[in-house]
Amino acid sequence: MPRTIWSGAISFGLVSIPIRVASATENHSIQFHQYHLEDMGRVRVRKFCELEDREIAQSEIGKGYEYAKNQVVAISDAELQELPLPTAKAIEIQAFVPLESIDPIRIAEGYYLVPDGQVAAKPYKLLRQALGRSSKVAIAKYAWSGRERLGLLRLRDDAIVLHAMRWPDEVRDPAAVDPPHETVSEEEIEQALALIDRMTQDDLDGPEFTDAYTDALAKVIEAKREEKPLPEAPEPEQPGQVLDLMAALNESVQQAKASRGGDAADVHEMPKKQPAKKTAAKKTTKKPAARRSRSA
Numbered sequence: 001m002p003r004t005i006w007s008g009a010i011s012f013g014l015v016s017i018p019i020r021v022a023s024a025t026e027n028h029s030i031q032f033h034q035y036h037l038e039d040m041g042r043v044r045v046r047k048f049c050e051l052e053d054r055e056i057a058q059s060e061i062g063k064g065y066e067y068a069k070n071q072v073v074a075i076s077d078a079e080l081q082e083l084p085l086p087t088a089k090a091i092e093i094q095a096f097v098p099l100e101s102i103d104p105i106r107i108a109e110g111y112y113l114v115p116d117g118q119v120a121a122k123p124y125k126l127l128r129q130a131l132g133r134s135s136k137v138a139i140a141k142y143a144w145s146g147r148e149r150l151g152l153l154r155l156r157d158d159a160i161v162l163h164a165m166r167w168p169d170e171v172r173d174p175a176a177v178d179p180p181h182e183t184v185s186e187e188e189i190e191q192a193l194a195l196i197d198r199m200t201q202d203d204l205d206g207p208e209f210t211d212a213y214t215d216a217l218a219k220v221i222e223a224k225r226e227e228k229p230l231p232e233a234p235e236p237e238q239p240g241q242v243l244d245l246m247a248a249l250n251e252s253v254q255q256a257k258a259s260r261g262g263d264a265a266d267v268h269e270m271p272k273k274q275p276a277k278k279t280a281a282k283k284t285t286k287k288p289a290a291r292r293s294r295s296a
Helices: 077-081 118-134 186-199 212-225 245-260 286-294
Strands: 004-012 015-023 063-068 071-075 090-097 107-115 137-144 147-156 159-165
Touching (some): 004 107, 004 137, 015 118, 107 118, 107 147, 118 147, 186 245
Antiparallel strands (some): 004 015, 015 107, 063 071, 107 159, 137 147
């Protein structure tokens, strides 16, 4: 069982469910330390008090807020836990909403909520079954690590999962990236949908969803440890410049068909370029406009 990160209760109306919080994910990445390359001595960070000019122990270090240039207010962990805030000791459910109503960009890391003791078993199961039948998720507020947060409670098998959420003002407006305003034809959209159909899977259990970076890094470390030649990196495929979007879509569908097998999805042949029309009247008709869009 993962270690407990926080303990408190889920507040569901007048129902209180004692819970413990455990991380729902784990990091399998290879971790590096810093070393002095001349002698491979470990480089460590030491903490000094700038007034006494001496290294201090972790037990001497605490939190403080610089209220003014020469005035710092010390705040202890115990004082943070006793904040005059309902969410300091409880995950307070505020509302229930359909999951599809929440922009995924606001959803962050996940935690398992574990019932704490026999007294929590029945109300925990009640909330779990009610969430399942409602087909909704709960939106709650809670306070951890010096700040109040918004969270999403959902089911994962028989467990209730809490996802941290970003507040609305923490998400940048997508207009900041200046999305393109180009037009695409219906034929191009249909071919893109055919490619999506070809690449659709029922789950994420395939070998293409494994962490190839960590595996490759482990091979490099092992080769260096045994003083063997490093594994050769494969030549990266250079993406060609897309001069004709429809042709690229056609080829992509065919490649997806070959890699996954089965009957081909509907593939539209790349339309042939039409000669330019000399009369302005014919340029305004619907068919030439569609042909210009496909060959653009």
